[in-house]
Amino acid sequence: MIPRYSRPEMVSIWEPQTRFKIWFEIEAHAADALAELGVIPKDAAKTIWAKAKDAVFNVERIDEIERETKHDVIAFLTHLAEIVGPEARFVHQGMTSSDVLDTCLNVQLARAADILIADTDKVLAALKTRAFEHKMTPTIGRSHGIHAEPVTFGLKLAYAYAEFTRAKERLIAARKEIATCAISGAVGTFAQIDPRVEAHVAKAMGLTVEPISTQVIPRDRHAMFFATLGVVASSVERLATEIRHMQRTEVLEAEEFFSEGQKGSSAMPHKRNPVLTENLTGLARIVRSAVTPALENVVLWHERDISHSSVERIIGPDATVTLDFALNRLAGVVEKLLVYPANMQKNLDRLGGLVHSQRLLIALTQKGASREDAYKLVQRNAMPVWRGEGDFQSLLKKDADVKKYLSDKEIEEQFDLAYHFKHVDTIFKRVFGAS
Numbered sequence: 025m026i027p028r029y030s031r032p033e034m035v036s037i038w039e040p041q042t043r044f045k046i047w048f049e050i051e052a053h054a055a056d057a058l059a060e061l062g063v064i065p066k067d068a069a070k071t072i073w074a075k076a077k078d079a080v081f082n083v084e085r086i087d088e089i090e091r092e093t094k095h096d097v098i099a100f101l102t103h104l105a106e107i108v109g110p111e112a113r114f115v116h117q118g119m120t121s122s123d124v125l126d127t128c129l130n131v132q133l134a135r136a137a138d139i140l141i142a143d144t145d146k147v148l149a150a151l152k153t154r155a156f157e158h159k160m161t162p163t164i165g166r167s168h169g170i171h172a173e174p175v176t177f178g179l180k181l182a183y184a185y186a187e188f189t190r191a192k193e194r195l196i197a198a199r200k201e202i203a204t205c206a207i208s209g210a211v212g213t214f215a216q217i218d219p220r221v222e223a224h225v226a227k228a229m230g231l232t233v234e235p236i237s238t239q240v241i242p243r244d245r246h247a248m249f250f251a252t253l254g255v256v257a258s259s260v261e262r263l264a265t266e267i268r269h270m271q272r273t274e275v276l277e278a279e280e281f282f283s284e285g286q287k288g289s290s291a292m293p294h295k296r297n298p299v300l301t302e303n304l305t306g307l308a309r310i311v312r313s314a315v316t317p318a319l320e321n322v323v324l325w326h327e328r329d330i331s332h333s334s335v336e337r338i339i340g341p342d343a344t345v346t347l348d349f350a351l352n353r354l355a356g357v358v359e360k361l362l363v364y365p366a367n368m369q370k371n372l373d374r375l376g377g378l379v380h381s382q383r384l385l386i387a388l389t390q391k392g393a394s395r396e397d398a399y400k401l402v403q404r405n406a407m408p409v410w411r412g413e414g415d416f417q418s419l420l421k422k423d424a425d426v427k428k429y430l431s432d433k434e435i436e437e438q439f440d441l442a443y444h445f446k447h448v449d450t451i452f453k454r455v456f457g458a459s
Contacts, residue, residue: 025341029307034348037135038341044081046128047100050225051115052076054123054207057224058217064114071111079107097121118217122328123207126241129336130202131229133249136344137199140256143351144192148185150358152456155181159448162441163277163368164379171375173382174444177278177363182455184263189455191256198252201245205229206237211327239328243321246336250318253343257311260350264301264308267357271298277368281360300357307350314339372441376409377416383438384420384430391429401426 025035036042052072059069082103090099098121105112116124159178164171205226209216219233226233234241271279280300282288288295317339321332372379381402388398405419405426420426420435 025345029349030345031348031352034136034139034345035341037132037139038345040083040086041081043128043132044083044086044100046131046229047097047124048076048079048081048104050124050127050207050229051101051104051119053225053228054116054119054217054221055114056228057221058114058117060224061218061220063218064117068111068114072108072115075108075111076104081107095121097124118209118221119207120210120239122237122240123209125333126237127205127207127225127229127231129246129340130204130231130241132340133246133344134199134203134230136340136348137195137202137249139348140253140344140351141192141195141199143348143355144188144195144256146355147188147351147358148192150355151181151185151188154358154361154363155179155185155452155456158363158365159452160445161363161365161368162372162445164372164374171371171379173379174372174441176445176448177365177368179448179451180266181358182452184259184266186455187259187262191259194252194255198249202249203231204234204241204245205231206234206241208234208237208239210239212237212239238326240324240332243318243324243332246332247318247322250314250339250343253347254312254315257308257347257350260347260354261305261308263354264304264357267301267361268298268305271296271301275367275371276364277371278361278363280357281362300353304350304354304357307346307353311343311347311350314343375416376414377439378406378409380416380439381406383443384435387434387438388426388429393429 025038052069055064055069055072058064059066081100085106086096086099086103089102090096093099093102101112101116104115108115155178157178158181159176161177162174163177163180165173165175205222206212207217207222207225208214208219214222223233225231267278267280269275270277279296280298282296287293288297288299317335321335324332384402385395385398388401389395393401401423402420405423406416408414408419409416417435417439420430421432426435
């Protein structure tokens with residue numbers, strides 16, 4: 025997590041002051057529940073809130089205490105006692121460190137998910153606008169990087185819209201799965217604390233109760249959360265890579281916006297490089313790098329160990345902050361993307377009509393030719409065009425074997441570009457709805 029690829033709102037979730045504020049809220053809400061159950065005095069619970077609710081926790085002081093105690097939660101509780109006074113003896117009763125740490129982490133991840141969901145909405149809005157703008161803009165579809173058949177640029181963007189719709193649904197599901205609370209005490213048996221305390225804290229913190237914890241919240245939840253981030257990052261990279269390919273000099277069907285005063289190369293003044301989408305490709309790798317460690321965190325010793333802790337302190341901030349930045353950058357790229365329909369048409373025409381070969385194949389079979397013979401007839405006229413030795417339609421009209429099945433007019437009909445777009449409306453309704 026570095027400032028260059030960070031946005032303040034997401035970064036703030038992971039700042040020490042935010043973490044300590046959440047820790048305090050967990051402890052204070054637990055104190056409220058304990059007071060209602062008659063375990064601690066009600067005045068003590070009120071004092072805890074009154075003394076520390078608006079406190080700015082001294083991070084340096086907590087770090088100083090931790091250097092001695094070698095325990096982060098104890099260091100925080102010691103500092104909290106310095107703020108609250110004698111009533112601090114009622115804080116953390118029956119609780120263990122994991123109750124605070126795990127519940128806090130899930131609060132942070134849920135808040136991060138909220139931001140990522142909003143980010144995805146920005147991407148979706150940009151994609152929808154540009155997709156409808158270029159709904160019927162013809163361009164070439166490619167398979168294996170080779171010209172295949174015509175599509176529209178709007179369809180390319182619609183593909184991405186559908187994918188990011190799924191990304192949003194996955195993020196919503198991941199948020200729901202991660203937003204659990206555990207206040208169950210040592211080894212998760214509630215021996216020293218009533219389950220009603222957990223229920224109270226969960227409700228107060230906007231979480232649901234973890235059905236069963238073993239002192240720690242099960243890490244399969246976290247593995248699924250980070251795996252979801254990895255999939256979303258791959259969707260970012262997929263669209264970024266498509267734009268990078270389209271910006272290649274030999275293609276130049278679309279390119280990133282190039283602002284006034286921007287420089288593309290320190291050596292070559294003419295360069296306009298796809299630096300934003302290349303950057304997105306790299307950022308996606310960082311997000312995905314969190315997935316394997318999160319999966320390995322699922323396996324812990326017995327009821328609890330801390331082998332997961334160091335990992336989560338790194339991947340929690342890094343993956344969420346990076347994906348937040350990437351999604352916002354992608355939305356901006358799509359919003360400002362420069363599109364060149366004339367170049368798209370030029371590329372469509374580049375192979376002299378070969379992109380209509382399948383229509384010729386089908387037309388011949390419908391006129392009585394076997395599929396094998398039809399394929400041979402079309403291919404033998406296509407290959408010279410591939411080598412730059414003629415025009416596809418002209419060669420077909422000169423082929424006596426082809427003319428046994430198709431008239432000149434029937435051959436010409438197979439080169440109608442609009443034929444390929446007759447179901448674009450249907451696809452758009454599927455993706456964007458009837459509206």
